[in-house]
Amino acid sequence: MAEEIRVRIAPSPTGKFHIGTARTALFNYLFAKKHGGQFIVRIEDTDRERNDDVYVKDIIDGLLWLGLGFDEGPPFHGVRATPSKVEEPEVGGQFGPYFQSERLDLYKPYVEQLLKEHLAYRCYCTAEELTKVREADQKKGLAPKYSGRCRDLTASEIDKFEREGRASVIRFRTEPRKVKFTDLIRDEVEFDAELFGDFVIVRSDGVPLFNLSNVIDDSLMKISHVLRGEEHLANAAKQIMLAEALRIAVPEFGHLPLIFNPDRTKMSKRRDPVSVSDDFRARGYLPEAMVNFMALLGWSGENDREIYTLSELVEEFELERVGKSPSIFDIEKLKWMNGYYIRNASIGEVASEAQNFITDKKLLQATLDKPDFYLETVVLVRDRLKTYAEIEEAIELFYTAPKYDAELLVAKKSTAKNAQLALVVAAQTLKQIETFSLDELEPSLRGAAASNQLTDGELLWAVRAALSGKAASPGCFELLGILNKDESLKRIATAIKKLKALKS
RNA sequence: GGUCCCAUCGUCUAGUGGCCCAGGACGCUGGAUUUUCAUUCCAGAAAUCGCGGGUUCGACUCCCGCUGGGACCGCCA
Numbered sequence: 001m002a003e004e005i006r007v008r009i010a011p012s013p014t015g016k017f018h019i020g021t022a023r024t025a026l027f028n029y030l031f032a033k034k035h036g037g038q039f040i041v042r043i044e045d046t047d048r049e050r051n052d053d054v055y056v057k058d059i060i061d062g063l064l065w066l067g068l069g070f071d072e073g074p075p076f077h078g079v080r081a082t083p084s085k086v087e088e089p090e091v092g093g094q095f096g097p098y099f100q101s102e103r104l105d106l107y108k109p110y111v112e113q114l115l116k117e118h119l120a121y122r123c124y125c126t127a128e129e130l131t132k133v134r135e136a137d138q139k140k141g142l143a144p145k146y147s148g149r150c151r152d153l154t155a156s157e158i159d160k161f162e163r164e165g166r167a168s169v170i171r172f173r174t175e176p177r178k179v180k181f182t183d184l185i186r187d188e189v190e191f192d193a194e195l196f197g198d199f200v201i202v203r204s205d206g207v208p209l210f211n212l213s214n215v216i217d218d219s220l221m222k223i224s225h226v227l228r229g230e231e232h233l234a235n236a237a238k239q240i241m242l243a244e245a246l247r248i249a250v251p252e253f254g255h256l257p258l259i260f261n262p263d264r265t266k267m268s269k270r271r272d273p274v275s276v277s278d279d280f281r282a283r284g285y286l287p288e289a290m291v292n293f294m295a296l297l298g299w300s301g302e303n304d305r306e307i308y309t310l311s312e313l314v315e316e317f318e319l320e321r322v323g324k325s326p327s328i329f330d331i332e333k334l335k336w337m338n339g340y341y342i343r344n345a346s347i348g349e350v351a352s353e354a355q356n357f358i359t360d361k362k363l364l365q366a367t368l369d370k371p372d373f374y375l376e377t378v379v380l381v382r383d384r385l386k387t388y389a390e391i392e393e394a395i396e397l398f399y400t401a402p403k404y405d406a407e408l409l410v411a412k413k414s415t416a417k418n419a420q421l422a423l424v425v426a427a428q429t430l431k432q433i434e435t436f437s438l439d440e441l442e443p444s445l446r447g448a449a450a451s452n453q454l455t456d457g458e459l460l461w462a463v464r465a466a467l468s469g470k471a472a473s474p475g476c477f478e479l480l481g482i483l484n485k486d487e488s489l490k491r492i493a494t495a496i497k498k499l500k501a502l503k504s
Numbered sequence: 505g506g507u508c509c510c511a512u513c514g515u516c517u518a519g520u521g522g523c524c525c526a527g528g529a530c531g532c533u534g535g536a537u538u539u540u541c542a543u544u545c546c547a548g549a550a551a552u553c554g555c556g557g558g559u560u561c562g563a564c565u566c567c568c569g570c571u572g573g574g575a576c577c578g579c580c581a
Contacts (some may be wrong), residue, residue, distance in 0.1 A: 472541030
């Protein structure tokens with residue numbers, strides 16, 4: 001099989017780029033690149049009511065952000081989308097257009113052919129009639145399927161409907177048969193076509209429906225493998241029937257297990273973090289962590305390995321190692337992985353990426369004004385970050401004197417009295433030191449603690465708390481080193497005042 | 505209701521008849537380092553492999569049934 005591997009994702013722009021779509025895109029990308037194939041994006045925007053171009057942009061931006069550049073797809077330089085990070089992928093392609101709404105004419109001959117060969121027919125039933133029947137069926141516990149009322153209309157009946165100006169849809173004439181296929185992930189799958197009934201393939205406004213346009217486009221675009229969510233499993237059977245009727249190529253299908261919430265329900269737009277841009281990118285997650293994490297949802301490599309870059313995934317990816325059972329999206333593990341990637345990124349990268357998450361204008365300006373100082377602060381906080389969004393809270397103490405309660409200054413096994421003593425002693429000691437360096441700071445303060453019957457912990461906690469105003473922060477000496485003499489002494493003085501006030 | 509799919513620690517998963525009274529990771533607990541937090545390191549608890557039958561000398565692994573969960577059944581995709 002020297003056939004070229006060509007895969008696609010076919011999102012419909014009816015919402016923000018969904019994490020499930022992203023995972024599907026990832027697996028398609030990995031599969032294609034592993035085999036030297038092409039990854040294609042086709043926007044299925046035939047549902048005029050629900051489409052919006054802002055979603056097209058969101059989807060394409062998201063793909064590029066994740067690093068999933070595509071070989072063919074819609075243009076993103078124009079109005080419909082803009083590129084973000086990543087090297088610009090080749091866009092457009094010889095099988096365009098890549099917006100389904102621009103391909104409507106392409107479907108016409110196929111529909112005509114189906115009609116002519118009586119493999120499809122016009123149905124004049126109104127939507128109301130059908131809903132009524134469907135609801136009645138469901139109540140009776142019957143499988144809801146089309147009755148076939150318009151299946152064998154006579155010429156005069158058709159004539160009559162047409163003269164009445166009745167709208168019509170086009171239905172595919174489903175023959176009683178079994179549709180069998182070998183799914184790349186689920187192996188042998190079989191459906192009884194009779195259960196589908198004669199499904200609609202063209203709407204009354206002449207726009208082809210998903211199953212039809214999808215299968216025609218896949219054929220026209222020479223798609224070799226279709227990897228998509230499990231919710232499409234039954235569609236595969238319909239599409240195979242359609243493709244056979246149309247005498248066009250049928251791609252290989254592979255249906256990926258779905259991703260669920262912790263409560264085992266499908267992730268929903270309304271309550272769950274599913275938007276790649278809003279819920280992950282904007283919250284300070286790294287694309288590398290997202291990719292790595294998503295890959296492990298349903299796929300696993302060998303040797304218990306957990307950490308993979310995109311290109312390593314391309315290298316290791318095997319469709320055979322994709323599981324069949326649905327997985328739950330565990331945000332805790334994502335957070336861990338995100339933190340891992342932050343810790344392993346360079347200081348420079350963390351600094352510049354995290355900077356985008358500083359919302360306070362003055363703080364942001366301060367980091368911009370003194371980039372070297374900002375870099376130093378990042379060195380101190382980087383290992384504590386789980387997401388970039390935490391940067392602001394982590395570094396603000398380096399820029400403004402903190403607000404806190406006096407109680408904070410007292411170490412766990414210490415007393416307010418000792419805390420005050422510690423601060424006074426520390427201040428005296430620090431005043432003697434000209435330039436704050438770790439080498440000098442540490443022995444001096446420890447010595448000061450010892451000679452005043454204070455434990456290291458009591459003294460260092462008090463000083464650290466005075467400097468940071470937080471129960472958790474970088475270390476005492478690091479803080480002193482970066483805040484420097486004047487600011488440190490000032491904060492310690494404030495702390496001493498607080499303690500005095502506490503007593504009275 | 506019908507059809508189809510799925511089923512190993514709380515979660516992501518390894519495991520393709522004996523190496524598994526089940527391995528890794530997240531999370532959790534304890535410890536070490538340490539001035540706090542985080543990092544790092546070490547240790548631990550955590551799955552009678554959904555249940556019941558088979559097949560086999562031997563089953564997490566194969567077969568059947570059951571149960572549970574999910575998806576789909578639109579003039580959405």
